[in-house]
Amino acid sequence: MKKIAIIGRPNVGKSSLFNRLVKKRDAITSDMAGTTRDIKRKVAIINDKQAELLDTGGLDKGCELFDKIKEMSLKAAYAADIILYMVDGKGLPEEEDKKLFYELQTLGKEVALVVNKIDNDKMKDKLWEFYEFGTDAIFGISVAHNRNTVALLDWLYERIPDEDIITEDEEQEIVSADDEEITDEEFFIEHDDEEDGYYYWDADDEEATFEDDSIFAENDNIKEYDPEDDNHIKVAIIGRTNVGKSSLLNALLHEERSVVSSVSGTTIDPIDETIVYKDKQITFVDTAGLRRRGKIIGIEKYALLRTKEMLENANMALIVLDASQPFLDLDEKIAGLVDSNRLSAIIVLNKWDISDKQEHDKIIQEVRDRFKFLAYAPIITLSAKSGQRVDKLHDMILSINENYTQRIPTSQLNEVLQRALRRHTLPSVSGQVIRIYYATQYETRPPKIALVMNKPKGLHFTYRRYLANKFREAFNFEGTPLLFKAKKRGER
Known part of the structure; x- marks a missing residue:
């Protein structure tokens, strides 16, 4: 061509x-x-x-x-x-x-x-x-x-x-x-420069909060997955400004594809590039760095809208953090976009070559404490600038995508469910007995499991979380959210 x-x-x-x-x-x-x-x-x-x-x-x-x-x-x-x-x-x-x-x-x-x-x-x-x-x-x-x-x-x-x-x-x-x-x-559409409906972060915002039961697909408002897209993985590289997203893209592609400079906010337009790795097609998207609303200037607000669109169309996110600097509340809010879009995820601690390696355990623990809602996401430490451990990311992406795309047989799901029910029985609600008849997976990317019950509204979120943990212990869901929907028999 x-x-x-x-x-x-x-x-x-x-x-x-x-x-x-x-x-x-x-x-x-x-x-x-x-x-x-x-x-x-x-x-x-x-x-x-x-x-x-x-x-x-x-x-x-x-x-x-x-x-x-x-x-x-x-x-x-x-x-x-x-x-x-x-x-x-x-x-x-x-x-x-x-x-x-x-x-x-x-x-x-x-x-x-x-x-x-x-x-x-x-x-x-x-x-x-x-x-x-x-x-x-x-x-x-x-x-x-x-x-x-x-x-x-x-x-x-x-x-x-x-x-x-x-x-x-x-x-x-x-x-x-x-x-x-x-x-x-x-x-040609005139844009209203005052329109700011797609900003999420204000300098005076309180610390980000996340619902305890966010792992359950009560609305089932998740984008549909095309089975023909099995071999195509769309990976969004996301993070605040100047954490090294463009450097990571260049390192993953083994070529200088994205402009890298010390100027904060260098990337404006999302840049996508596709490679083939072990018979899988991987499209990387380098998105614009995200700032607090009060620091957004000019054309950057359109870049933020594009970043949001890219996340809606992605399957996976690489959440890039600067390991050499203290983490910010903004990092949590950006990661919250990944959680709200139900994407598989890998947390990338970049600039590891200039971080304090003696604080390794402390840094990892801080990430886990700050990003509890992404407890399923694996962490990799690397240096995009030197190339240290970047090549490991390719195999991690394929592995996480397998988990994100997998379909667990109904018989295996119900073996785990029955063991969980025997170990801890379902609590009754107002004297009413709550029963789960069976579980079945009805969708992938992300995996979604239906719990067929007599009274779906009687399933407490703490028991739901207990079941989620048991399924994660039994099956490899590393890197992927696991969603549940409680429903009655015959209900779609």
Whole structure:
């Protein structure tokens, strides 16, 4: 599949063009320069041909962060087959743009100059100023108004080989793989900068509290699981800012995929990358670091919304903590998102190489004390920067996914249930005898077990927790929540 890289200086409309071509609101866009920092990759359909589209960060320089963004963007361009060099048509041609454009032309690749923000007929004359770039492959467009993009699409189509033609069924599969396809009418939506309905953490919030009976699926409001997805594990990397999430992603992929810098909040757009490990497909998503609400600035609030969406679609979470620093209440609240989404989980203590190893037992105990609601989650200590023990994570992910996906035979469940009932009988309620007839697992990811009873409301949460412990002792549910639903016979 051909790779098409969109490249250019900050704020020229690269992410907007990327969204237009993939027909999804995928890349976060804003007027703030430097919104895109990592490389976004998606399959785009150009008429009836498919190509991999790359949205890159702006080619700016100055601080450590922007230098790294520029380095990764140019690296993506060098690896692409087709390059769309984008400039702002409202300004004058920049010497730096011309220099980079000439450099890219020497690579022997197909390179086009895309002059964006030619929003009306009066601005067409501005296009002549850009012919000094010395190319005939020049396209004056307006992404915001969807003007004059047909010629650009035709140019791209001619450079994608016929072997990449796809069927309508294949196209529909690509379009529906993530979000629903969007129309031009709904594409550009004005966002209310004051809207903050998706913030969860306030600087004055009290310590996080969690319900004792949260392991029981009374609402049964858990996302449905597709059996065809058995071999695909979606892993969200989550944590507060500057704990090393992007470094961990790079270490897991054995390549520099995500921009890493000392600037807090470097990652804005969630970045996903898929690998195949032991015949399993693992998609890692590096999410934006989460802060307290009072410290959130500008475009970061959209990043938080994307992080929430990623967690809703994930199967597993790597909860990254900084082992070299004291843990915060915010760490607990972020982990609470994992618990509320019923994800399998691994707690990652990063920066172990610079932590106080003599305090190992104390640090582990503090994690267990703070994250009691994630008692099922294993803990791994590692250093994403040095690579120490990172490779062990791949096998841990497969192991936890097996537990998350497993289905226990009804006969085995009821053997454990009967032993538990004999050891501790069910307490009566107001003189009424409470009976559990049998248990059966009715869903996976996460495992959900129905307890068929005469009076479901009479099952006290302490007895439920007792049963959960007995099932965990008998079966390997490490790393996964275990949910129960008390129901009557014949009740769905």
